Amino acid sequence: MNELSQESSPYLLQHANNPVNWKAWNPTSLVEAQQENKLIIVSIGYSACHWCHVMEHESFEDQEVANVMNSNFINIKVDREERPDVDAVYMKAVQIMIRRGGWPLNIVTLPDGRPVWGGTYFKKEDWIQSLNQLQELYQTTPEKVIEYAEKLHQGIQSISIIQNTKVETVINQEEISRLVANWKEDFDMDFGGMARSPKFMMPNNYHFLLRFAFQKKDMTLFDFVNLTLTRMAYGGIFDTVDGGFSRYSVDNKWHVPHFEKMLYDNGQLVSLYSDAYKLTENPLYKEVIEKTLSFVERELMNPEGGFYCALDADSLNKENHLEEGAFYVWTIPELKTIIGADFELFSEVFNINTFGLWEDENYVLIQNKSLNDIAIKNNYTVSDLKNKKKLWEKALRIEREKRSKPRLDDKSLTSWNALMLKGYVDAYKALENPTYLELATKNAQFIITNLWSIEGYLWHNYKNKKSTINGYLEDYSLLIAALISLYEVTFDEKWLINAKQLMDYSFEHFYDKDSGYFTFTSNLDEALIAPHFETEDNVIPASNSVMAKNLFHLSIYFENSHYEKTSQQMLQNILPNISYPSAYSNWMDLALSFSEENKELAICGNLALDYSKQLNKLYFPNIVLAGTKKESNLPFLKNRFKETETLFYLCENKACLAPVTDFQQIIKNLQ
Structure with a gap:
């Protein structure tokens, strides 16, 4: 019996009428596999995934395929967006087996969940043949299957091990420059991005490269980042008609997208284009920001101020058949x-x-x-x-x-909402449109009301006024970052207090003292076959790299040496192991913050917010900003307020210059 009709995930509900006896990932399904001694099929995808739809139509809607799957296997469907922990573990297994990954992700495991075989998209005939062979092998020589599963399991566990050197050294800024020099060899100087296809936008890569170019006065690199942003804005990966970016381009010129529009891409790209607009005042970048936010508000915002996940790649064509890009x-x-x-x-x-x-x-x-x-x-x-x-x-x-619109994935995820929240804040900084700050604040309240429990933990998902999945590290790290950003434009210290509460909860339930990093799942959750430490930046930066940056910022606001030491140790353990800069750009961005070029600025006085608006519309990625319009107990601001004047305190590495009242002098010093 197919049990997916009981689920709320739009992706799982897409499969609720398949003849396959699908179950959701839960303890009951896993216990059943062990009781019946059956192999498990774990099939992972997401609602906007085109090739997931193709495999569903060719195989999972087919009775012949269903007969094979139902007779010999426990079949589990997983929404990778709801269960990124499950996806991460089995993605590692498939990458070990076939040296590539993607979605749909299809794995066969032992009854205890240890994988034995897997891949991505399979044609119907190949799928049936592979399943029959695996079942026969498990029936006739189970010891061979178990032996292979054990070796593969050891490989997955070894990937999860992070060496903690516990050695404190100065962050080598020359090493960052060397990594960037090597990275430049991969640049596409005709169309921007990396010289390969398909092309993913990787917003964090260009966030870092823009900052590096600015701080190092590297005009060649600056021109390359602008080339990339211009070419992406030209489309077709950017929808010039209605706003918003698709997930990636199948070609090298950013032309033909995989047409799904994901919230996480658009949130980060709004932040990136906002930063670039501060530097260039390029009207094309402003157009991209405004169109994208208009699209998000119109198509992805729920009535409560939260954001939905995605629009599908497929939509109905004139013949009323689902077709990629038809809309x-x-x-x-x-x-x-x-x-x-x-x-x-x-x-x-x-x-x-x-x-x-x-x-x-x-x-x-x-x-x-x-x-x-x-x-x-x-x-x-x-x-x-x-x-x-x-x-x-x-x-x-x-x-x-x-036309018939693409299908909407109408669940809300804490982590993705946080990225969009920060996108609105960054757009407000760049364009000073008060509506953007209003929507950011409304979204923050939505998250706090619906996704933060009174017990102190975050939920990961929200739909139909229900949350069912305990939050992951990505939820904590990205929300903390968004709350810090919201503080920077409001100077409302409740956002920092919230951020600190979430950080302290993370230390209690995610921090692993042996590795010096945070696990992806809470210690309150049932363990998977291997722990997962997310350290490589991808289309979304790694939750550990985001957390390390959060620790750096909060260490300044709260003068917390434990936060600073943890952040620095995380970074020091990562830097010697970087061979592929694209996968560590957020770590490299943090490394720039540990240079003498980084400053802290406190604005204290009745005009603090007025001056912060002027400052926020300028591009100063190397500044940690704080301020207050009244007496503050925030450690960084304590005893710095005067009723009669607005004072600027410019600091570096815990040492501050004498306070001044001349804003233009501060700008000159920052430049």
């Missing part, structure tokens, strides 16, 4: 009808030609020239061409709204 692509006859007399100019802007062609006479809109260049060539003013572009996009949006 987003255009044919020439459609465009001629919509755009009318401007079609030739429109085609030049958005490449309705071989450069913009995808497949089956479908076009994905993409620019490859600036509007300035196209305007000059066609004897238009830039403002006139920009106005035309807005009118075209409005017409396309109206027409597209008549």
Whole structure:
């Protein structure tokens, strides 16, 4: 019997009518496998995953496949977004076995959960053949299967071991420069990003590279980051019609996306483009920020101020069949009808030609020239061409709204909401739009009300006014970071107090003294087959790297030497082992904070918030900012407030200059 109809996950519910006897991941399902001595199929995916849908249609909706699975296996479906802990452990196993990973992720395990075989997408015939062979092998020579599972299990456990040197050394800034120099060899100097396809946006990579270029005055690197951000903004990975980024591009020019739109990408990219806008005042970056946040508010915000997870890659086409990208692509006859007399100019802007062609006479809109260049060539003013572009996009949006929309994953996750919260805060810093701060504050209240229990722990998920999964380290680390960011624009110390409470809870329930890192799952949760320490940055930075940065910031605000020492030790253990900088960019960003270029600034006085707004719209990634409009007991601000004047305290490595009242002098010193 398929049990998934009892679940709330949109991904699990997509499979609720399969003839496969799916179960959810829970203790009951695992006990049943052991009682019946059956192999387990663990199939992991997420609601917006195109190839997950393909395998479902080809195999999991097929009765022949279901007969094989139901007869010999306990079948467990996992939403990787709800259970990133399960996904992480079995992803390690598959990467050991086939040296690559992805979703759908399909694993066969022993009844105790130890994996014996796995891969990603399988065609129906290959899937059936593999399952039959595994079942026969387990029935005839189970000792061979168990022996292999034991060796694989040892491999998974060895990956999870982190050496704690417990040696305190000075952070070597020259080593960071060397890593960046090596990294540059992978850059695509034509289209930005890394010189490979598919291309993932990896916002944290460019957040770090932008900061490194700024602090080291590396104009070549600065130009490369701007090239990347411009090319991504040109599309088609960016939806110029309606805002928002897709998850990645299948080609090297950021043209054809995997069309799902994920909350976590868009939150981080808003933060990245906001930082870049501070430095460049590039109107293209402002357009990206505003369109993306408009999309998020319109399509992904729930009535309570929380954010949904994603829009699917697939949507219904004209024949009423699910098709990847159907909602987003255009044919020439459609465009001629919509755009009318401007079609030739429109085609030049958005490449309705071989450069913009995808497949089956479908076009994905993409620019490859600036509007300035196209305007000059066609004897238009830039403002006139920009106005035309807005009118075209409005017409396309109206027409597209008549199509069947992609399916919505309407659960909310604490970690992803935190990324979007921070995105709104960073956009407020850059553009000073008060609506962005209002929505950020509303989201923070949503999280505190619905996802933070009175017992002090966070929930991971929320849907239909229910939360069912205990929070992971990613929830704590990303929410702490968002609350710190919210403090920086409000100087409301309740956000810092909340951040510190979550940090102290994390030390109690996640910190592993032997490794010096935080485990991904709480010590209150049932253990999986191996512990997971998330240390490599990916499309979302590693929860341990985020936590180390949080510790650095909170150590300054609360003058807490334990926080600082823990942060520094985590970083020192990581740095000697970096061979692939892209996977450690958030750690390298933290390393820059341990340099003499990093400063702390306290603004104390009645005009503290006014000055902080001016400061926040400038790009100073090497500043830890605090302030108050009244007497404060925050250790960093204590005894620094004066009723009669606004004072600026500029500090470095726990030593502060004499307070000054001249804001322009402070800006000059920071520059």
